Amino acid sequence: MTYTILHRLALGLVTMWVVSPLVFASTEILPGDVAESILGKEAPAEVVAAMRERLGLDRPAYVRYWDWLSGLLVGDLGVSLASGREITELISDRLWNTVRLAAITAVISVPLAVILGLVSAMKAGTLLDRTISIGTLCVISVPEFFMAALLVFVFAVQLRWLPAMPILRPDQSFLSSMWSLALPILTLTFAVLAHMTLMTRNAVINVLSSAYIEMALLKGVPNYRIILFHAFPNALSPIINVIALNLAYLVAGVVIVETAFSYPGLARLMVDAVATRDIPLVQACGMIFSVTYVMLNLFADILSIVSNPRLRLSQ
Amino acid sequence: MSDLLKVEDLWVEGRPPGGKYTPIVKGVSFSIKPGEVLALIGESGSGKSTISLAMMGYARPGCRISKGKVLLNGEDVLALDLKGRRDIRGSKIAYVAQSAAAAFNPSMKINRQVTEAPILHGIMQENVAVEHAVELYRRLDLPDPESIGGRYPHQVSGGQLQRLMVAMALSCTPELLVLDEPTTALDVTTQIEVLKAFKDIIRRENTAAIYVTHDLAVVAQVADHIVVLYDGEMMEQGSTDEIVNRPSHEYTKILMSAIRQPPKGEGTHSDSSTATSIEEAISAAPLLQVSDVTAAYGQVTILRDIDMRVGNRETVGIIGESGCGKSTMAQVISGLLPPVSGDVSLDGNSLPGRVKGRNRDQLKRVQIVFQMADVALNPRQKIGKILGRPLKFYHDMDQARCKERVGELLELVELPRAFAQRYPGELSGGQKQRVNLARALAAEPDVILCDEVTSALDTVVAASVIKLLEDLQEKLGVSYVFISHDLSTVAAFANRIVVLYAGRVVEQGPTTSVLSPPYHPYTKLLLSSVPELRQGWLEDVMETQEARSGIAQDVKMSAVGCPFFDRCPVSIGGVCDTQAPPKRNVAQKHEIICHRQIDELLSEQEMAVGAAAR
Known part of the structure; x- marks a missing residue:
């Protein structure tokens, strides 16, 4: 097993290494550059050229790539072109905000999805099962920006229960920050719930048709025990993978929700950076998102191996 | 003594997905006393498993128990609610x-x-x-x-x-055991061991049992009473002695006649003259030759120094228990597992070890049919498409020609042409295996490797597939390598037999010679483990030397000496465990790989036969 895990880890590193030139190249393709964006469209060509030289943009791409990559390896993300501040500093607050939102959403949505999925599987074909399936599918089908607006309209404007915009202060208690984040959390939960619920349901139902489930039934094992102890552990692998994918989405795919709620997270920082052609900042955000995806998927792979005795106990 | 279990007028209905309920068990009644074993026998689809499950108040998804009583100690199981049923399941x-x-x-x-x-x-x-x-x-x-x-x-x-x-x-x-084909998937040697375990436990605990099987010979060993089922109806019921020795119902007689008696070498298959002529043909130019092949999965060596030949229009049976390397043979020949050393050649030309290294013509000439008919067919593709693929790949056929040929192939395997429009899920197990065969035939191969192709089918269906294989050989002149753990099937069908043990050939030769003395001690063990249709056979076979020493052990791979050493009743300590056994020629092309001399084996086995007769 150790070998398999080391193998996966190595693959993860290779993936990240392959991703880095892609991230770098894709930012190069962006039309216009930071010099133009700082000086405005009307600036004379010589001034723009001077600015480009000052920012080091006149050097060939591979030189800049090498500089960038060697910086990354020692944790130096460079300097923002637009503001002149250290990117590490710019990002750290925003990253913490994004991770906090993602973590709270995950803590709520993952158990909820698994429980809904298990209940659905246990009551497969009944009205409850269909309600859960259709309900989760309905909420995922509503676009996030619309869902955000709808929730704000109902809970903040009409009912006045929850704040429309999250106001974050450093001295806030956990509960009050939860309170102010309630609507973004709800919107995100709706977005990730269906996928995980349906995967849990289908994976468990698939296992329920196995001979060993019939055996358990014929031993007189009650339904809930069959689902929890006989079926669920054998359905874990696909469920873990879908959860990882959705967690990655919570970090890297939240741009619409962050924008809709004017939430100061990493995704919005990236969008702003794209608008100002602040290439080092876009690249840094891009790499962080990629690393999150790769790490979470890697983690899911390793968990799947550990949860399966046949893989765990092999050499 | 009063009845432990009494079943009265049991009806069970089933329906296909989306279809209507139709009866699949029709008014079955029987009873069992404590300590008794009742056998339910019949072909697949006769309702025997459904009945056995109904004893626990359970019906599989898509089925429902519609009428009747199942009285356990006088209490009706079917009248219980779910909680009540759960309480008796597993405990009573x-x-x-x-x-x-x-x-x-x-x-x-x-x-x-x-x-x-x-x-x-x-x-x-x-x-x-x-x-x-x-x-x-x-x-x-x-x-x-x-x-x-x-x-x-x-x-x-x-x-x-x-x-x-x-x-x-x-x-x-528990008071009642429900045994649903508990030994069907096992090797004959393991079957004996498990049957014996059942008998001991039932006798010791005075447990009653329902034994579901299609194998009358097994039933004769364990059952006191037999219920014969056909299409959900009871045909006949009586004591084992009555049913086995004096069956009265026509259907029971048919079932009895479908049983192949265990092979005992009295010219079971081809008469010796054709055997000889085939032998001569092979010596001249074998179609497929496996020379000195050793194969391994990673560090584990599965096959060692295998030599084997297959002639034109010949069927070579490969037998041995599971874990002996039978399927690995098929993988090596087909190129799915490249050998570590040695060579596989076709018509004298060496084949590349790896399937990827073989050209289209080499691929075309060797085809394989797998045991699991369901798994080998893509459930999302229609039969026409599954059969069309090899036609396009090997013969570059256009759409129209392809369609025509698919029809011909289906007719060849005795299926209606209209099946081209069906999905594999709509076919029975036997029909799927015919489609698999048609897929192999589409390539127009010289050799078909059949890996346990009949093992998952019940006796009657298996017999019809074997018949089909024989007809196709007659018609198309194809050769088979027929891998099976079922000695009776191989004996009835193969021209020559190769006996594998722990990845080595221990005996090979024409079927008639291999199945008559002298035997390799392992061949003898396999032969004596095939159940006979007579009561008391199990007790007799447990008495013999082979059984006592050899049955309750697993196949172990070994690099030195004879691999059968620790199970062999006639092994010689200090010789068999340290030195590789020599090849001994018994008759023309019949060889036994053993340290014992041929006449030693012969006299040993004649003595054993003599003892059994007394």
Whole structure:
């Protein structure tokens, strides 16, 4: 097993290494550059050229790539072109905000999805099962920006229960920050719930048709025990993978929700950076998102191996 | 003595997905006294499994029990609610399934599964239940009874798992055991061991049992009474002696005649003249030659120094228990597993070891048909498409020609042309296996490797597939390598037999010679393990030397000496375990690889036969 895990880890590193030139190249393709964006469209060509030289943009791409990559390896993300501040500093607050939102959403949505999925599987074909399936599918089908607006309209404007915009202060208690984040959390939960619920349901139902489930039934094992102890552990692998994918989405795919709620997270920082052609900042955000995806998927792979005795106990 | 179980006018209905309910069990009645074994026999589709499950008030998805009574100690199981049924399942009536490999949960340790029922039903505390389980393991002759329960199901062998399932069923000391084809998937040697375990336990605990099977010879060993079923109806019922020796119903007589008597070498298949002519043809120019092949999965060597030849229009049977390397042979020949050393050649031309290295013509000439008919067919593709693919790949046929040829292929395997429009899910097991065969035939091969193609089918269907293979050989002149653990099938069908043990050839030759003395001690063990249709056979065979020494052991691979050493009743210590056994020629092209002299083997076996006769 150790070998398999080391193998996966190595693959993860290779993936990240392959991703880095892609991230770098894709930012190069962006039309216009930071010099133009700082000086405005009307600036004379010589001034723009001077600015480009000052920012080091006149050097060939591979030189800049090498500089960038060697910086990354020692944790130096460079300097923002637009503001002149250290990117590490710019990002750290925003990253913490994004991770906090993602973590709270995950803590709520993952158990909820698994429980809904298990209940659905246990009551497969009944009205409850269909309600859960259709309900989760309905909420995922509503676009996030619309869902955000709808929730704000109902809970903040009409009912006045929850704040429309999250106001974050450093001295806030956990509960009050939860309170102010309630609507973004709800919107995100709706977005990730269906996928995980349906995967849990289908994976468990698939296992329920196995001979060993019939055996358990014929031993007189009650339904809930069959689902929890006989079926669920054998359905874990696909469920873990879908959860990882959705967690990655919570970090890297939240741009619409962050924008809709004017939430100061990493995704919005990236969008702003794209608008100002602040290439080092876009690249840094891009790499962080990629690393999150790769790490979470890697983690899911390793968990799947550990949860399966046949893989765990092999050499 | 009063009845333990009484079934009155039981009706069960079933429906296909989306279809209407139709009766599949029609008014069945029988009764069982404590300590009795009742056998339900019939072909697949006769309703025997459905009836056995109904004893626990259980109907599979898509089925429902519509009428009747199942009285356990006078109480109607079918009148109980779900909670009531759950209480008797596992505790008063316990179930043993056909495949232990499928019936054990792969992610739970064995002990937890075996002790689940007694703990759940409140019969035992956990520590008592574990002690009881260990006691059962010991009684069932399982190795390391103290620690085997701490393993996961994939860490023990198939035969051991089957016995562990028996332990699981006995964990609550039930009054009735339901045994649903419990030995069908096993090797003959393992079957004996499991049958013996059943008999001992039933006698000791005075447990009653329902034994579901299609194998009359097995029934004759274990049952007191027999119920013969056909299409959900009872045809005949009576004592084992009556049914086996004096069947009165026509259908029972048909069932009896479908049984192949165990092979005993009295010219079972081809008469000696054709055997000789084929032998001569092969010596001249074998179609397929496997020379000195050694093959391994990673570090584990599976096959060692294999030599084998297949002639034109010849069927070579490969037999041996599971784990002997039979399927690996097919993989090496087909190029799925490149050999470590040695060579496979076709018409004298060496084939590349790896399937990727073979050209289209080489691929075309060797085709393979797998055991699991369902798994080998893509469930999302129509039969026409499945058969069309090899036609396009090997013969570059256009759409119209392809369609015509698919029709011809279906007719060749005796299926209607209209099947081209169906999905594999709409076909029965036997029909799927015919489609698999048609897929192999589409390439127009010279050799077809048949890997346990009939093992998953029941006797009557299997016999029809064998008949088809024979007809096709007659018509198309194709050769077969027929891999099976079922000696009777191979004996009835193959021209020559190769006996494999632990990855080595221990005996090979024309079918008639291999199946008559002198035998290799392993061949003898296999032959004597095929159940005979007479009561008391099991007891007799347990008396013999082969059984006592050889049955209760697994196949072990070994690099030095003779691999059969530790199971062999006539092994010579200090010789067999250290030196590679020599090849001995018995007759023309019949060789036995053994340290014993041919006449030693012969006299040994004649003595054994003499003893059995007395």
